Amino acid sequence: xxxxxxxxxxxxxxxxxxxxxxxxxxxxxxxxxxxxxxxxxxxxxxxxxxxxxxxxxxxxxxxxxxxxxxxxxxxxxxxxxxxxxxxxxxxxxxxxxxxxxxxxxxxxxxxxxxxxxxxxxxxxxxxxxxxxxxxxxxxxxxxxxxxxxxxxxxxxxxxxxxxxxxxxxxxxxxxxxxxxxxxxxxxxxxxxxxxxxxxxxxxxxxxxxxxxxxxxxxx
Amino acid sequence: xxxxxxxxxxxxxxxxxxxxxxxxxxxxxxxxxxxxxxxxxxxxxxxxxxxxxxxxxxxxxxxxxxxxxxxxxxxxxxxxxxxxxxxxxxxxxxxxxxxxxxxxxxxxxxxxxxxxxxxxxxxxxxxxxxxxxxxxxxxxxxxxxxxxxxxxxxxxxxxxxxxxxxxxxxxxxxxxxxxxxxxxxxxxxxxxxxxxxxxxxxxxxxxxxxxxxxxxxxxxxxxxxxxxxxxxxxxxxxxxxxxxxxxxxxxxxxxxxxxxxxxxxxxxxxxxxxxxxxxxxxxxxxxxxxxxxxxxxxxxxxxxxxxxxxxxxxxxxxxxxxxxxxxxxxxxxxxxxxxxxxxxxxxxxxxxxxxxxxxxxxxxxxxxxxxxxxxxxxxxxxxxxxxxxxxxxxxxxxxxxxxxxxxxxxxxxxxxxxxxxxxxxxxxxxxxxxxxxxxxxxxxxxxxxxxxxxxxxxxxxxxxxxxxxxxxxxxxxxxxxxxxxxxxxxxxxxxxxxxxxxxxxxxxxxxxxxxxxxxxxxxxxxxxxxxxxxxxxx
Numbered sequence: 082x083x084x085x086x087x088x089x090x091x092x093x094x095x096x097x098x099x100x101x102x103x104x105x106x107x108x109x110x111x112x113x114x115x116x117x118x119x120x121x122x123x124x125x126x127x128x129x130x131x132x133x134x135x136x137x138x139x140x141x142x143x144x145x146x147x148x149x150x151x152x153x154x155x156x157x158x159x160x161x162x163x164x165x166x167x168x169x170x171x172x173x174x175x176x177x178x179x180x181x182x183x184x185x186x187x188x189x190x191x192x193x194x195x196x197x198x199x200x201x202x203x204x205x206x207x208x209x210x211x212x213x214x215x216x217x218x219x220x221x222x223x224x225x226x227x228x229x230x231x232x233x234x235x236x237x238x239x240x241x242x243x244x245x246x247x248x249x250x251x252x253x254x255x256x257x258x259x260x261x262x263x264x265x266x267x268x269x270x271x272x273x274x275x276x277x278x279x280x281x282x283x284x285x286x287x288x289x290x291x292x293x294x295x296x297x298x299x300x
Numbered sequence: 301x302x303x304x305x306x307x308x309x310x311x312x313x314x315x316x317x318x319x320x321x322x323x324x325x326x327x328x329x330x331x332x333x334x335x336x337x338x339x340x341x342x343x344x345x346x347x348x349x350x351x352x353x354x355x356x357x358x359x360x361x362x363x364x365x366x367x368x369x370x371x372x373x374x375x376x377x378x379x380x381x382x383x384x385x386x387x388x389x390x391x392x393x394x395x396x397x398x399x400x401x402x403x404x405x406x407x408x409x410x411x412x413x414x415x416x417x418x419x420x421x422x423x424x425x426x427x428x429x430x431x432x433x434x435x436x437x438x439x440x441x442x443x444x445x446x447x448x449x450x451x452x453x454x455x456x457x458x459x460x461x462x463x464x465x466x467x468x469x470x471x472x473x474x475x476x477x478x479x480x481x482x483x484x485x486x487x488x489x490x491x492x493x494x495x496x497x498x499x500x501x502x503x504x505x506x507x508x509x510x511x512x513x514x515x516x517x518x519x520x521x522x523x524x525x526x527x528x529x530x531x532x533x534x535x536x537x538x539x540x541x542x543x544x545x546x547x548x549x550x551x552x553x554x555x556x557x558x559x560x561x562x563x564x565x566x567x568x569x570x571x572x573x574x575x576x577x578x579x580x581x582x583x584x585x586x587x588x589x590x591x592x593x594x595x596x597x598x599x600x601x602x603x604x605x606x607x608x609x610x611x612x613x614x615x616x617x618x619x620x621x622x623x624x625x626x627x628x629x630x631x632x633x634x635x636x637x638x639x640x641x642x643x644x645x646x647x648x649x650x651x652x653x654x655x656x657x658x659x660x661x662x663x664x665x666x667x668x669x670x671x672x673x674x675x676x677x678x679x680x681x682x683x684x685x686x687x688x689x690x691x692x693x694x695x696x697x698x699x700x701x702x703x704x705x706x707x708x709x710x711x712x713x714x715x716x717x718x719x720x721x722x723x724x725x726x727x728x729x730x731x732x733x734x735x736x737x738x739x740x741x742x743x744x745x746x747x748x749x750x751x752x753x754x755x756x757x758x759x760x761x762x763x764x765x766x767x768x769x770x771x772x773x774x775x776x777x778x779x780x781x782x783x784x785x786x787x788x789x790x791x792x793x794x795x796x797x798x799x800x801x802x803x804x805x806x807x808x809x810x811x812x813x814x815x816x817x818x819x820x821x822x823x824x825x826x827x828x829x830x831x832x833x834x835x836x837x838x
Binding site: 136137138157158159160161163164165167169170171173175176180184185188189190 | 465466467468470471472473474475476477478480481484485486489490493578580583
């Protein structure tokens with residue numbers, strides 16, 4: 082991240098409106114750079130829609146989404162400066178961890194020797210050293226999420242979107258995963274948007290809370 | 301949760317089913333085997349003619365499989381990429397139609413489009429191409445096999461692609477993967493998991509395909525083992541040759557079945573029924589045109605022959621056809637055979653299901669009972685192992701010395717059709733009965749419900765629907781089958797497909813077209829009944 086980026090907000094919603102079926106959404110907010118923001122609210126309120134608008138999986142009916150000050154209208158999900166971690170299926174089950182993480186660096190897996198080292202380093206950083214040739218099916222749920230974090234690490238994007246990343250894990254594991262996430266955040270100084278239902282997680286991780294209700298951001 | 305008496309009844313029913321099927325399949329095979337040495341001593345058990353038959357059987361099956369799979373890949377990819385394509389659900393359902401369509405009717409439709417006077421060759425002539433495409437011989441057999449098997453392969457592949465988690469597409473978009481990378485890392489591996497099973501299935505269907513080769517194959521250059529068996533029995537009256545060929549056919553299917561059993565199974569459940577995930581690739585105009593073109597071409601390839609059947613059929617005097625005595629006679633015979641085959645298939649299935657339930661109910665079933673359960677499960681493979689024409693040949697040899705084959709023929713046809721329908725009937729009934737038993741078994745036992753009151757209050761309301769589905773599906777199969785009746789049919793014994801075939805042979809194509817339309821509509825209606833509920837269940 083260049084210093085000039087800091088003058089912009091990480092994410093800006095300018096009067097963004099969207100209707101999906103009967104549900105209507107209206108977002109207007111500003112998310113500062115370098116924070117961890119917890120997105121909370123009842124299910125169906127629009128938390129995932131908010132993330133989808135940032136990631137580019139949904140296109141606003143009107144209004145604009147800005148990332149680091151740049152208008153994202155018409156920008157394909159692959160060209161947006163962000164990484165994603167879902168609750169599940171973050172890894173292609175038939176590909177080994179090296180390939181899964183390497184795809185984060187180059188989408189057709191054209192990797193330089195330096196890139197290959199970066200993949201191994203990232204695996205080591207999340208506690209999966211030497212797991213390059215393992216298939217996701219041989220890992221535990223926690224290990225798979227760690228691998229997803231490793232991919233986010235190698236991508237070096239200023240924004241990380243997490244959609245209930247720990248919901249499928251047991252409480253003890255959630256704790257250690259949250260610690261790992263905090264560590265990575267302090268190292269990379271990225272902005273993190275995390276959808277979560279867990280009050281403890283909000284308290285432990287978030288600098289601030291974005292509360293979504295009835296398709297809009299609750300003040 | 302079964303009482304001792306219920307368990308004994310179940311086992312007895314299963315034993316009866318198993319014995320009935322085994323006798324019906326094993327007796328004719330034994331008859332074939334016991335006749336075989338005589339034929340081989342006559343010399344030429346495996347002569348040049350047989351070798352060329354085997355070669356052609358394998359060649360056409362291999363090419364048909366290759367083409368069906370190869371052409372199905374772009375169609376499945378395009379359909380998977382476009383979950384919101386106009387009429388997509390109907391296009392996917394259209395792909396189930398060839399499965400329920402009597403093969404003979406499909407062949408007539410294909411002749412209507414690809415025949416010498418057909419739409420396709422007229423277009424070619426208009427475009428200045430001198431050489432017309434021939435619907436007869438190898439090229440015709442290939443076109444027909446692709447018509448029947450491309451949709452099947454496509455549905456299997458589409459189901460494999462639709463089973464991929466929705467996150468994969470979001471992830472690939474977010475990582476910026478290009479079409480080639482998506483194919484290499486996501487679509488390709490998914491297809492690679494499905495294709496071996498699909499190819500095995502298609503190869504099996506093409507290697508044992510009878511009706512298409514009979515109608516479209518011409519002369520010794522384009523004849524498969526199955527058709528050669530039929531010809532040597534029906535025209536050359538050379539039972540020795542028929543026996544030799546039948547044994548060769550059993551050997552061939554055994555090898556193919558063994559290979560298929562090593563492949564991962566291909567599953568088709570719930571395809572196209574709204575499980576497709578949103579896609580973020582292929583948004584360019586070019587990609588849209590490409591996909592729309594592929595889907596439109598595949599749809600036309602399926603719709604045009606069906607349309608040809610309807611158009612040609614409506615030109616015939618349908619009212620005159622259905623009032624003529626030959627039609628009523630054939631319709632009556634067909635219906636009687638279809639109902640018998642359907643009910644028999646259900647009866648045998650119920651026996652197998654009851655026995656399996658009885659064995660599953662025991663906590664520690666003794667070893668022989670475990671083997672018995674496995675034998676019951678392997679039943680459908682046994683049925684596939686011995687194709688209808690081979691079964692018919694064996695029974696022909698068994699009965700001929702003792703009685704008039706024509707008299708026993710309706711029974712034999714019904715029994716052969718029952719065997720053909722058995723795997724499908726089991727696929728509908730077994731899951732329905734198992735869920736029903738799991739839901740109501742303990743409650744029913746604790747209330748002490750049994751006998752007729754249990755049947756009336758608990759079983760029938762739930763199981764009536766799957767039973768009717770199974771019956772209509774089995775009847776559709778039997779009504780459309782030409783393979784079994786081809787061996788035994790005569791002036792006295794005529795079914796609807798046989799009537800169509802003989803009218804076709806005597807160049808009364810107008811009649812054949814009209815009859816084909818009637819038969820096709822009946823069979824498709826029955827198949828729709830037989831699969832409609834299945835869709836809702838899954």
